[in-house]
Amino acid sequence: MAMRLDRYLASLFLICFALFQSFPTEAAVKKYQFDIRVKNVSRLCHAKPIVTVNGRFPGPTIYVREGDRVLVNVTNHAQYNMSIHWHGLKQFRNGWADGPAYITQCPIKTGNSYTYDFNVTGQRGTLWWHAHILWLRATVYGAIVIMPKQGMPYPFPQPHGETKIILGEWWNSDIETLVNQANKLGLPPQTSDAHTINGKPGPLFPCSQKHTFAMEVEPGKTYLLRIINAALNDELFFTIAGHNMTVVEIDAVYTKPFTTRVILIAPGQTTNVLVRANQPPGRYFMAARPFMDAPVPVDNKTVTAILQYKGVPNTVVPSMPKLPAPNNTRVALNFNKRLKSLNTPQFPAKVPLKVDRHLFYTIGLGANPCATCQNGTQLTASLNNITFVMPKIGLLQAHYFNIKGVFRTDFPDRPPVQFNYTGAPLTANLGTSLGTRLSKVAFNSTIELVLQDTNLLTVESHPFHLHGFNFFVVGSGVGNFDPSKDPAKFNLVDPPERNTVGVPTGGWTAIRFRADNPGVWFMHCHLELHTMWGLKMAFLVENGKSPEESVIPPPKDLPPC
Incomplete structure (x- = not known):
């Protein structure tokens, strides 16, 4: 029933899309x-x-x-x-x-x-x-x-149908209770008990035969999969047994199409792929499993759904795809290297070539004193050694109404101390400073931000999300960013444009964006654990010179604090 309903809604959507193209409204x-x-x-x-x-x-x-x-x-x-x-x-x-x-x-x-x-x-x-x-x-x-x-076709072949693939996590226990208990101990909560596809773990888990998502396909036809990683803490490999995928979009931005057997998708990211039903009619598992190339515990179990050819009975056992090993860094880095903006006259990549302000933020884990915690310390996280403290009222209200004492605008452009960021693990002097500190940015200025992972406690991959903007991922590498050599290798022609980017384990990522959206905009790691520990900050983008370049007034029903 769920399969039929999903197919009906997708078909109805495509019919409406075709009508919109025929009759502008x-x-x-x-x-x-x-x-x-x-x-x-x-x-x-x-x-x-x-x-x-x-x-x-x-x-x-x-x-x-x-x-x-x-x-x-x-x-x-x-x-x-x-x-x-x-x-x-x-x-x-x-x-x-x-x-x-x-x-x-x-x-x-x-x-x-x-x-x-x-x-x-x-x-x-x-x-x-x-x-x-x-x-x-x-x-x-x-x-x-x-x-x-209306009237604007996709820049790739029109699919016959489409399906949403939303990747998630499931805990058997109440997650808020687990998090509260872990915070009292100063430790991370337990990892999830399963991953899910559209809320369903698939038949490899107990009591889950009926909790399995399936999509039906017809031989020779092409389908668009809208893949979303809604997991809280895991980057995921995703593949389909026997079938190639053609990547055509990331984070709602068209890409140069390329074909792959596996995609890597971090929490917060979306990836659209085309899949052609060109294999012998049968049942094929779609599968996802975490990518983790650092000594950090994850829920490493495999979630599955089924791609099923029309007319094939449910008694046929689905084929299982071969997923990369959970620590396969090469597959992860190679996939991300293949991502490029479409960059056509219709969909140009407007990469800022001149940079007004260079920012360098170190990503660190740490430990602060905690008298009530299990080891007398609480695990924490920071940018430029600052653990962000959430305010008691909205930062945007405080900015708009000029309420004093809520935040400071002195978030540093660089870390307080330079060191060998990705050398041997650092396990001493792990304390951070606490504060609600924002970075004030001039309206319409161009920003280059280098996010540098560090080996404070451990290196780890971090997916960073910037609210209010897309940005261009102009460069990435393993080890310490070298400002004298690495910028010469930046892609300033067709870099991927997105809203969430993975900083590689023990490496760095450079992004550029134009600060043309006034307001207060959050930037944080999209691993929920790290966000909770303080791996976040916000940009305060000043108003421009005209009302059309300024924050609009708040709505009357804005929730009170």
């Missing part, structure tokens, strides 16, 4: 109601109450078209405070709709509502939404599908 207003409710859900032989949107896990898909206005009224019936982030939507001048709790808004309290009101401008493709408070995005998440403007 004005931009529409799309309205959605999100009721935050607790519902009992069973997975892996365990039933537990989870927080959902409209009782669905994953939540509903937002379908819009480039140029549309979107109104999502969120009503909170759960016991937790709530906020929703529309991951990857730029929210031009409109940080009030961005969603991270205590950054651009105070959360929606139990029994209250807030309408996220935003325009989808200059973006098309696959994005997603998720809770942006506590660890609630473990179950509160869903897809955003943005159709191109």
Whole structure:
């Protein structure tokens, strides 16, 4: 039934898309109601109450078209405070709709509502939404599908059908309880008990034969898979037995197409691929498993779903694909190297060639004193040795209304001390400074930011997400960034453009963006564990000279603090 419904919705979507191309219409207003409710859900032989949107896990898909206005009224019936982030939507001048709790808004309290009101401008493709408070995005998440403007075809062959593949994580126990217990000990919570595809772990897990996602295909036809990594803490390899995938889009930006057997996708990222049903009719597993090339524990079990050719009975045992080893750095780095912007006259890569401000941020794990914790210390994380402290009111409100004492604007452009960032592990002097410190940026200035992993405690790969902007990934490497040599190798012609990028284990990534969106914009590691530990900061982008270059006034129903 689920397979038929999914196929019906995808077909209906493609028919509507074709009609939009034939009959141009004005931009529409799309309205959605999100009721935050607790519902009992069973997975892996365990039933537990989870927080959902409209009782669905994953939540509903937002379908819009480039140029549309979107109104999502969120009503909170759960016991937790709530906020929703529309991951990857730029929210031009409109940080009030961005969603991270205590950054651009105070959360929606139990029994209250807030309408996220935003325009989808200059973006098309696959994005997603998720809770942006506590660890609630473990179950509160869903897809955003943005159709191109009417009359605007895809820059790749029109698929026969499409399917969303949302990768997630599942804990048998209540995740908020686990996190609270771990924080009291100063340690990380246990890893998840399973990964999921569209909320389902697949038949390799106990009690999961009925909790298996399947998509039906017809021989010779091509399908678009919209793949989203909604996992909290794991980068994932994804592959399909017997089938190649052609990558055509990342983070709602078209890419130069290339064919691969496996993709790597970090938490927060989206990847659109074309799959041609060109194998002998049968049943084929789609599978995902973590990539982790550092000595850090992960949930290394394999989640599966089924690609099933029409007419093949369910009794046929699916073929299993060969996934890369969990620590296969070569496959991970090679995949990311192949990503390039499409960079055509219609979809240009507007890479900033002149840089107004160079930033260099070190990523570190650490330990701060904690009298009540298990070892007398609490694990922590920092950028430039600063562990970010969340404020009690929204930073955007404090900025807009000029409320003093909430934050400082002295986040340093460089770390306080230079050292051999990726040398032998450093296990002494791991303390960090605490503060709510922002980096103030001039409107329309161009920024180059180098994110450098360090071996404080351990090296590790970190996916970083910047709110309010896309950026260009102009360079990446293993080891310490060399400012005298590495910039000469930057790709300034067709680098990948995205909103979330992985910093390689024991390496660095350089990004560039134009700060043309005024407001307060969060930047953080998209591993929930590290964000909780303080691996985050925010940019305060100043207003421009005109009202059209300034933050718009807040909506009347903005949640009170």
